[in-house]
Amino acid sequence: MPSEHETVALKEQDRLAGLRRPSIHGIEDSEDPDSGLGLCGWLLVFLSRILMLVTLPISIWLCIKIVLEYERAIIFRLGRILPGGAKGPGLFFILPCTDSFINVDIRTITFDIPPQEVLTKDSVTVKVDGVVYYRVQNATLAVANIVNADSATRLLAQTTLRNVLGTKNLAEILSDREEIAQSMQATLDTATDDWGIKVERVEIKDVKLPPQLQRAMAAEAEATREARAKVIAAEGEMNASRALKEASLVIAESPSALQLRYLQTLNTIAAEKNSTIVFPLPMELLHGFSTR
Numbered sequence: 445m446p447s448e449h450e451t452v453a454l455k456e457q458d459r460l461a462g463l464r465r466p467s468i469h470g471i472e473d474s475e476d477p478d479s480g481l482g483l484c485g486w487l488l489v490f491l492s493r494i495l496m497l498v499t500l501p502i503s504i505w506l507c508i509k510i511v512l513e514y515e516r517a518i519i520f521r522l523g524r525i526l527p528g529g530a531k532g533p534g535l536f537f538i539l540p541c542t543d544s545f546i547n548v549d550i551r552t553i554t555f556d557i558p559p560q561e562v563l564t565k566d567s568v569t570v571k572v573d574g575v576v577y578y579r580v581q582n583a584t585l586a587v588a589n590i591v592n593a594d595s596a597t598r599l600l601a602q603t604t605l606r607n608v609l610g611t612k613n614l615a616e617i618l619s620d621r622e623e624i625a626q627s628m629q630a631t632l633d634t635a636t637d638d639w640g641i642k643v644e645r646v647e648i649k650d651v652k653l654p655p656q657l658q659r660a661m662a663a664e665a666e667a668t669r670e671a672r673a674k675v676i677a678a679e680g681e682m683n684a685s686r687a688l689k690e691a692s693l694v695i696a697e698s699p700s701a702l703q704l705r706y707l708q709t710l711n712t713i714a715a716e717k718n719s720t721i722v723f724p725l726p727m728e729l730l731h732g733f734s735t736r
Contacts (some may be wrong), residue, residue, distance in 0.1 A: 492539045506540050516583040517545045528585040546585035548711050552644060553594065557601050559652065562609040564617060571652040572609055574625070576601050576632070577645040585640030592640050597632070601646075604631050621648040626656070 496503045511532030519526045519536070521543050537685060538545060557574040575699065578597055580586045586593045608628050609617060617624065625646045632643040653661070691726045695701045 467559055487710050488522065488542055489539065492542045503540060505538055508638055509536055509538060509545065510534070511536065511547065513553045514549060515547045516550055516580075518583055518587045519543055519545045525584060546587055548580055548586055549592060550580045550583065552577055552579045555594075555598055555601075556649075557598075557605055559650075560602060560609075564604050564609065564614050565611060566613045568614045568657065569654060570609075570617065572605065572648060573650055574605060574628075574646060574648045575600075576643065577637070578632075578641055578643045580640055581642035582640030585638065590639045593636075593641055596639065597636055597641055598642075600635055601628075601632060601705075604628050607631075617651055624648055627703065 448644050469563060496507060511534060512538070513533045516530035516532045516648065517536060518530055519538060521539070531545075554577050557576060559571045559573040561569060576597070580593065590596055605628060608624055612620070612624065625648055627647040629643055631647065637644060695705065
């Protein structure tokens with residue numbers, strides 16, 4: 445037979461499990477909100493209701509609360525969360541003296557991850573920062589399971605960023621930012637599920653390299669561009685030499701083509717308005733010297 449302490453522990457676990465269960469089709473749990481309070485708790489709740497009825501209509505302004513569209517209210521009765529989950533948006537009712545409530549903002553919250561100095565897999569030190577988008581998915585868990593969900597999510601995002609980047613090379617960090625962001629989002633979403641937090645998006649903003657590494661990478665890139673330029677210039681010279689060879693073969697087939705080319709060169713020189721003096725010589729004279 446279980447002891448009294450074990451029975452109380454099992455009841456507490458069942459109560460917390462009931463808080464985690466979402467309502468079906470918007471119908472809240474039908475459990476009595478005053479169950480489990482004990483005799484003293486029942487007496488205090490009864491007196492609170494009597495006080496509310498006696499002080500009507502003044503007490504109505506203290507008992508009716510309003511929750512905005514982007515908020516949810518967690519009601520505590522004598523320190524215990526009422527069954528049925530969060531209330532809102534709209535009006536809800538509390539008892540004076542015995543009930544209190546906490547408003548939880550369920551809008552998407554954005555925060556920057558401070559620059560983290562990370563040692564990559566290939567022993568390169570880089571500074572990486574990012575941005576995280578999250579929202580409260582279960583207001584009850586966000587209040588009951590953790591003191592400050594926002595601060596915990598921020599700290600967890602920093603450690604997750606360092607852990608994920610520590611398994612990547614520098615080339616992977618610079619080229620696979622989207623994959624790293626998706627991996628961080630999945631890790632954060634799993635870790636914050638018990639806190640009622642839903643991580644919607646993670647982005648890597650900037651990767652800062654050490655100045656020495658930046659100069660080394662710039663020198664490497666410059667050397668690569670120079671080598672590529674030399675190869676392109678050599679290919680151009682080769683193509684030009686082939687074209688000249690083909691042109692010489694065409695000119696050799698027709699002697700008059702060389703004369704026309706000579707006249708075209710003179711025309712080009714004369715059009716530039718320079719001080720060059722050209723003395724044309726008959727091609728036959730040059731042909732006579734070449735035959736000797």
